[in-house]
Amino acid sequence: MSHRPPRIALALLDQLLPEESFEAVTGDLVERFERTAESSPMRARLQFWRETLAALTQLQWLPDRITAFTPYSRESRMQSLLSDIRLSVRVLARAKGFTVICVATLAIAIGAATAIFSIANPAILSALPFPRPEQLVMVFERSKEGVSSRTGYATISDITERATVFSHTAAAADWDATFIGEHDAERFRGMRVSWKYFDLLGVRPVIGRGFVQGDDIVNATGPMIISHGLWVRRFGSDSSIVGREVDVNGVKRVVIGVMPPSYEDVLEPESQAWRVLGYGPTNNSSCRGCRHLQFIARLKPGVSREQADREVNGLALQLSKEHPTEYATPGGVVLGLQDRIASQAKPVLLALLGAVGALLLIAIANVTNLQLARAIRRDEEFAVRAALGAGRGRLAHQLFAEGLVLATLAGVAGTVVAAVALPLLVSLLPAAVPRLQAIRLDASALFVVAAIVLVVALVMGVAPAWQAGRRRLFDALRSGTRTLGLVHHRARSGIVVTEVALAMLLLAGAALLGRSLMRLMDQNAGFDASGLVTLDILATGTRYSEPGSVLANHERVLEAVRAVPGVLDVAMTHQLPLGGNWDRYGVAAMDKPLANPSLAPDADRYTVTPDFVRAMRIPILRGRSFTDAETRDTIARVTMVSDALAKRLWPGEDPIGKYIRVSGPTRPWWRVIGVTGNVRHTGLDADVTYQFYTAERQWWWEENAMTLVARVRGEPRAVAPAIREAVRGVDPLQPMAAVTTMDQVIARSTAQRRLGLVLFVAFGVIALLLATAGIYGVLAGSVNERTREFGVRTALGATSGAIARLVLREGAVLAAAGLAIGLGAALVLSRYLRTLLFGVEPTDPIAMLVGATIIAAVALAACLIPARRATRVDPMAAFRQ
Amino acid sequence: MLGELEQIVMLATLRLGGDGYGVTIQDAIRRATGRDLTLGTIHKTLVRLEAKGLIASRMGEAEARRGGRRKRHYDVTPAGVKLLKASISALRRMAAGLALGLETR
Numbered sequence: 001m002s003h004r005p006p007r008i009a010l011a012l013l014d015q016l017l018p019e020e021s022f023e024a025v026t027g028d029l030v031e032r033f034e035r036t037a038e039s040s041p042m043r044a045r046l047q048f049w050r051e052t053l054a055a056l057t058q059l060q061w062l063p064d065r066i067t068a069f070t071p072y073s074r075e076s077r078m079q080s081l082l083s084d085i086r087l088s089v090r091v092l093a094r095a096k097g098f099t100v101i102c103v104a105t106l107a108i109a110i111g112a113a114t115a116i117f118s119i120a121n122p123a124i125l126s127a128l129p130f131p132r133p134e135q136l137v138m139v140f141e142r143s144k145e146g147v148s149s150r151t152g153y154a155t156i157s158d159i160t161e162r163a164t165v166f167s168h169t170a171a172a173a174d175w176d177a178t179f180i181g182e183h184d185a186e187r188f189r190g191m192r193v194s195w196k197y198f199d200l201l202g203v204r205p206v207i208g209r210g211f212v213q214g215d216d217i218v219n220a221t222g223p224m225i226i227s228h229g230l231w232v233r234r235f236g237s238d239s240s241i242v243g244r245e246v247d248v249n250g251v252k253r254v255v256i257g258v259m260p261p262s263y264e265d266v267l268e269p270e271s272q273a274w275r276v277l278g279y280g281p282t283n284n285s286s287c288r289g290c291r292h293l294q295f296i297a298r299l300k301p302g303v304s305r306e307q308a309d310r311e312v313n314g315l316a317l318q319l320s321k322e323h324p325t326e327y328a329t330p331g332g333v334v335l336g337l338q339d340r341i342a343s344q345a346k347p348v349l350l351a352l353l354g355a356v357g358a359l360l361l362i363a364i365a366n367v368t369n370l371q372l373a374r375a376i377r378r379d380e381e382f383a384v385r386a387a388l389g390a391g392r393g394r395l396a397h398q399l400f401a402e403g404l405v406l407a408t409l410a411g412v413a414g415t416v417v418a419a420v421a422l423p424l425l426v427s428l429l430p431a432a433v434p435r436l437q438a439i440r441l442d443a444s445a446l447f448v449v450a451a452i453v454l455v456v457a458l459v460m461g462v463a464p465a466w467q468a469g470r471r472r473l474f475d476a477l478r479s480g481t482r483t484l485g486l487v488h489h490r491a492r493s494g495i496v497v498t499e500v501a502l503a504m505l506l507l508a509g510a511a512l513l514g515r516s517l518m519r520l521m522d523q524n525a526g527f528d529a530s531g532l533v534t535l536d537i538l539a540t541g542t543r544y545s546e547p548g549s550v551l552a553n554h555e556r557v558l559e560a561v562r563a564v565p566g567v568l569d570v571a572m573t574h575q576l577p578l579g580g581n582w583d584r585y586g587v588a589a590m591d592k593p594l595a596n597p598s599l600a601p602d603a604d605r606y607t608v609t610p611d612f613v614r615a616m617r618i619p620i621l622r623g624r625s626f627t628d629a630e631t632r633d634t635i636a637r638v639t640m641v642s643d644a645l646a647k648r649l650w651p652g653e654d655p656i657g658k659y660i661r662v663s664g665p666t667r668p669w670w671r672v673i674g675v676t677g678n679v680r681h682t683g684l685d686a687d688v689t690y691q692f693y694t695a696e697r698q699w700w701w702e703e704n705a706m707t708l709v710a711r712v713r714g715e716p717r718a719v720a721p722a723i724r725e726a727v728r729g730v731d732p733l734q735p736m737a738a739v740t741t742m743d744q745v746i747a748r749s750t751a752q753r754r755l756g757l758v759l760f761v762a763f764g765v766i767a768l769l770l771a772t773a774g775i776y777g778v779l780a781g782s783v784n785e786r787t788r789e790f791g792v793r794t795a796l797g798a799t800s801g802a803i804a805r806l807v808l809r810e811g812a813v814l815a816a817a818g819l820a821i822g823l824g825a826a827l828v829l830s831r832y833l834r835t836l837l838f839g840v841e842p843t844d845p846i847a848m849l850v851g852a853t854i855i856a857a858v859a860l861a862a863c864l865i866p867a868r869r870a871t872r873v874d875p876m877a878a879f880r881q
Numbered sequence: 882m883l884g885e886l887e888q889i890v891m892l893a894t895l896r897l898g899g900d901g902y903g904v905t906i907q908d909a910i911r912r913a914t915g916r917d918l919t920l921g922t923i924h925k926t927l928v929r930l931e932a933k934g935l936i937a938s939r940m941g942e943a944e945a946r947r948g949g950r951r952k953r954h955y956d957v958t959p960a961g962v963k964l965l966k967a968s969i970s971a972l973r974r975m976a977a978g979l980a981l982g983l984e985t986r
Contacts, residue, residue, distance in 0.1 A: 059925055
């Protein structure tokens with residue numbers, strides 16, 4: 001035996017093909033080596049390596065190796081798994097603290113991940129619940145900003161007539177539906193749709209019938225379809241509902257159908273009622289410039305979206321040649337329906353999926369870390385079991401079974417967490433998240449839980465086995481040296497560094513979102529939002545059919561509210577800034593005629609009662625506001641324009657006394673009497689839009705749906721009930737809705753950002769706690785192992801400060817490494833948050849600094865306890881150990 | 882029908898008359914076919930055959946030149962012999978009359 005086989009190869013064999021099961025294989029390899037080495041030692045070594053690699057690749061994953069080679073061969077694998085699980089349950093029941101911490105940590109992360117997945121799934125991950133959803137598209141006209149969200153009826157009917165790529169097309173408009181009963185009136189969101197709308201989507205009412213062509217006649221009033229929810233709630237699931245006459249907005253409508261419970265309108269998720277559009281070419285609202293309709297279509301089978309896009313663009317260009325004054329930016333676009341409806345919510349949902357993924361990784365890292373620490377302490381147990389004949393495979397199976405039991409418990413608990421958290425999250429979600437009603441813990445969510453459980457079980461089972469293997473390997477390589485601590489330490493430190501990095505990533509995200517929201521709230525809305533009560537009122541029905549009766553009602557309401565104690569100013573407007581409304585008109589100046597009237601700037605219309613700008617504290621920069629007397633004049637119309645609109649129409653000129661015309665050449669002229677400050681209408685994060693103000697008495701129809709705004713002294717919520725009562729006192733049947741404060745209206749307009757921020761902060765805090773626990777665990781373990789060393793140092797005269805520094809340095813290295821990696825990752829990944837940021841760069845140094853400072857401070861705190869313990873080591877006790 | 886590798890390993894085991902083990906089976910195959918199968922491949926095939934009940938194994942004595950490790954000896958079971966016969970006669974029938982010069986006796 002002058003030659004010995006390569007030791008590293010032998011160690012590898014021992015590590016991956018343990019002696020207990022593979023003695024004969026390794027023996028064969030060694031014998032082959034000896035035989036060859038007699039003639040050529042060099043060839044024998046090479047051959048041994050080749051044989052080793054072949055044996056490892058051929059045999060390591062052999063499923064039969066357990067049954068074929070171990071003393072357990074008579075036991076079926078199922079039986080052995082069951083006995084492993086029984087043993088695991090006993091072991092885990094004994095280690096209560098460990099089990100509870102692991103299950104709790106994992107349950108929170110699994111619950112969060114499942115809840116976020118369930119929210120994102122219907123909106124962006126799974127297909128829309130319609131037949132052949134990939135054929136559903138939306139059609140848009142081009143506009144200055146890209147695409148115009150709404151289209152005029154004439155354009156839709158022209159494209160429908162000429163296009164060859166669509167099997168169905170339909171138009172849809174918003175509809176405010178107030179159901180008037182004998183004792184009450186309730187206001188719902190509804191839609192006016194082409195009769196083909198539901199056929200296009202491929203859904204049918206569960207009760208009654210859908211719309212047919214005969215329903216959709218010009219100025220149609222009659223038939224109406226209602227949602228399942230409305231049928232249950234307002235009509236008590238009455239089975240004879242079909243044919244029932246209902247008073248809606250003062251018009252008798254006949255219910256012809258009830259939609260299925262699962263139906264949620266993709267264009268208007270809150271819609272509860274549908275009536276036919278009833279437009280024809282002669283309808284007032286069917287002009288090309290009346291851009292208030294959504295245009296939805298279904299592609300013919302085999303037609304791609306790109307094909308449709310090309311054709312529609314061609315048709316739109318053709319239309320703009322035929323009607324040169326109607327289209328400002330020629331061209332058309334076809335977008336997938338799902339892409340379009342999810343476009344707003346997608347960035348925040350993707351960011352949240354990423355964040356919750358990071359949280360899940362941290363949780364898994366943490367329990368793995370605990371499991372590793374525990375495995376070290378269980379060395380003796382394993383040694384005894386090995387001595388009693390348990391093979392390496394058997395021990396690995398045992399660890400896997402323990403992981404499986406833990407992960408399954410956590411999976412069940414996590415599902416409960418998700419079930420509790422999901423309704424809560426859904427109530428916080430902004431309406432912009434599509435398909436809210438489809439959010440539930442379904443089979444796909446449970447599948448996600450199962451997948452996570454399996455991964456956790458594998459990681460928890462494999463990590464200790466891997467660690468144990470490394471230890472033996474190292475032992476074999478440098479026999480005699482004690483390397484246990486080092487190896488175990490390295491693995492656990494790596495995990496802790498990863499945790500710190502992920503926590504840094506989440507905190508940096510949270511800081512970026514927080515800074516964005518702060519910037520947003522600092523944004524000047526153009527009015528004073530504090531101390532404002534708002535409520536929607538509606539004057540509708542037969543009592544308000546007389547001309548002037550709506551205005552008279554408004555006057556009485558204003559008078560009643562003005563008398564409420566604490567009310568300083570009160571006014572009404574037909575749309576509220578930041579309220580999510582969209583009512584814009586092209587504004588033309590009399591002294592600046594345009595060749596193409598479509599190029600006139602679009603401005604938000606505010607049709608108001610005279611005191612509106614005062615109640616809102618919108619500043620008047622030039623001129624004055626309306627006087628009560630001049631708004632009663634129905635001939636000489638007066639208006640105020642916003643500063644931006646004045647500068648756009650008359651740069652460098654005095655706008656006072658100039659005339660404007662809105663909504664087309666047939667309309668009257670308005671004299672400008674004042675210039676107001678700009679107001680953010682579409683969103684605090686949106687660009688400044690143009691506005692013009694008209695008195696409601698001078699607008700050419702009576703606005704029966706108005707929002708009342710009351711500026712009050714003190715807390716708005718305290719005065720709101722009294723205002724409500726005052727309105728009720730004028731007309732008890734008058735529907736009222738959305739009694740709220742302007743601050744809440746603004747909060748709602750930023751709901752998506754707030755939700756993103758809240759979740760990022762929550763995930764960040766949990767991640768931070770877990771990472772801190774990780775640092776603490778590693779340091780505490782290390783202090784334990786080094787008790788002797790600290791004893792020696794103290795005995796040799798090291799001060800407690802020097803000892804504490806030793807420990808702190810170890811912790812600082814871990815934290816700094818994690819911070820550096822996390823910061824790098826944050827700088828790279830934060831650009832995926834860009835669409836959620838406002839006024840802050842993705843690499844904002846302050847946000848990064850905030851994240852890093854929090855991590856550093858908390859990490860330091862985590863180091864303090866182990867450091868203190870190290871300084872308290874009694875040298876005598878340490879030696880006696 | 883047995884796989885080619887399985888046939889070769891079983892035939893080599895039969896030749897060694899119940900005393901064969903990894904190294905000698907490897908040598909027997911190399912001598913008869915010139916193919917240099919790795920011990921890993923041979924053991925994998927043996928494990929598979931044993932799981933199917935076509936061969937049986939017993940542990941032998943430890944030897945110094947094996948680093949103190951025991952041998953595992955293999956023998957073909959009656960079921961294995963039966964299947965081997967069926968497999969080879971199937972090959973024969975497939976080759977019959979093809980003038981490949983296979984009909985030596």
